[in-house]
Amino acid sequence: MVRVRILGVGMGPQHVTTEAAEALRSVDYVLAADKGDGSDDDGLLDLRRAIVADNAGPGGPAEVVALHDPPRDRSDRLTTAGYERAVSDWHAARAARYARILQQRGGTAAFLVWGDPSLYDSTIRIVERIRDLGMNVDYDVLPGISAPQLLAARHRIVLNEVGRPVHVTTGRRLQEAVAGGLDNIVAMLNPPPERLDLTGLDEWTIWWGANLGATGERLVSGRLGDVFGSVVEARRAAKAETGWVMDLFLVRKP
Known part of the structure; x- marks a missing residue:
């Protein structure tokens, strides 16, 4: 059994609720997408690291495991159906990458979600896809400021x-x-x-x-x-x- 905690974090350390902070101190590592292109850092990844550092447990902050984000077709000429297909393919690729890390590491992992996980975010869907791949994953969701x-x-x-x-x-x-x-x-x-x-x-x-x-x-x-x-x-x-x-x-x- 691997446990995943999906934590809404608003837009930075100042928006992390007491509930989410306690959850963050309970995890072994944080999974995060790295959207940098190799020449530029990912500012949102840096902000996630700041959130983790501000909510360290007795043993220090959880490790942030960054994975390069799979490419996605972002053409402005996509039809609605084409856009939905591109997003679905992107989610599948993300789920496969995260599943490999979860399988290797086990334990308890967290995803830090901008705003709130319930509103125009797909982390819950991606974790469900990981379960569909055959992984034994238990997860919970904590809300954030949207x-x-x-x-x-x-x-x-x-x-x-x-x-x-x-x-x-x-x-x-x-x-x-x-x-x-x-x-x-x-x-x-x-x-x-x-x-x-x-x-x-x-x-x-x-x-x-x-x-x-x-x-x-x-x-x-x-x-x-x-x-x-x-x-x-x-x-x-x-x-x-x-x-x-x-x-x-x-x-x-x-």
Whole structure:
């Protein structure tokens, strides 16, 4: 039996809950993807190492076992079906790599998940794939502070209006949500804003944020037609400062 702990960690050491910190001190090692290209370090891997160091047990911090992340087709010309197929193949390759390490090392491992494991993250799915490969794996999941929570807090807003819903989707499916009559939408997993289809949304209000709670944090809000250029520049600045960028936004019809 191998045990895996899937821990939501928000966006850094300051967001790790007491529950997740205790869990992190109980593990033998942490599995993490290294997305560096050989010439550049992976800033998010460094941030994971900082989280582990800040939550060391009596014997010192857990070892971080970094595995080079398998390649994935990220072409902006993929259809929805093609995108889903590319992600599925990527998850399968990740599961195979992690399974080899778990089989070799055994014990208790952890995955540190940005934000919360329940929202646009696939670690749980990947661990299930590892089990499907025939490994005897037991796992638990601990929640973390999610990106929409941070977005609302930074902009000092409530995500939904009184008695109304909020729809959470991806930038790829934003226009699908608009066409369906939804008018209060959080979009995550976004490409650069110049590649988003924002047709018909100039009069909507946007609350946008990048690298929330981490180095390179940027915020923009206002009428979308007025602040779109500021969003483009802010996203570029965030990535230039840190080498990585994760952004999301809420758009609401007036």
